[in-house]
Amino acid sequence: MDLVQDVARMLGSDRIQSTRLGDADLTLWQVEDSPGRVRPGEPNPAASRLAAGYGKPPVTGPAVINGPIVPGGPFPLDVDEAEGIVTRLRG
Numbered sequence: 001m002d003l004v005q006d007v008a009r010m011l012g013s014d015r016i017q018s019t020r021l022g023d024a025d026l027t028l029w030q031v032e033d034s035p036g037r038v039r040p041g042e043p044n045p046a047a048s049r050l051a052a053g054y055g056k057p058p059v060t061g062p063a064v065i066n067g068p069i070v071p072g073g074p075f076p077l078d079v080d081e082a083e084g085i086v087t088r089l090r091g
Contacts, residue, residue, distance in 0.1 A: 007064050015039075021054040026067035030059055 017032040033039045047063035
């Protein structure tokens with residue numbers, strides 16, 4: 001299974017959007033309503049904090065992050081995991 005299919009399966013939708021986060025080779029994935037438009041919903045505080053650190057808009061709903069600092073990524077982004085990633089990136 002390729003990365004996009006794996007992320008779509010985890011997020012429960014074939015309509016997903018990816019956002020590259022800075023030069024860290026991290027990608028934040030979330031469900032979209034239509035091409036280029038994220039699905040409205042409950043705020044995702046952990047993913048939003050991570051995105052804000054890179055000047056990206058707030059995230060709603062479930063999110064997945066993948067990149068080289070995340071062993072075995074992608075994985076679902078929860079509060080503890082996001083805080084750990086943000087702490088490591090800020091070093």
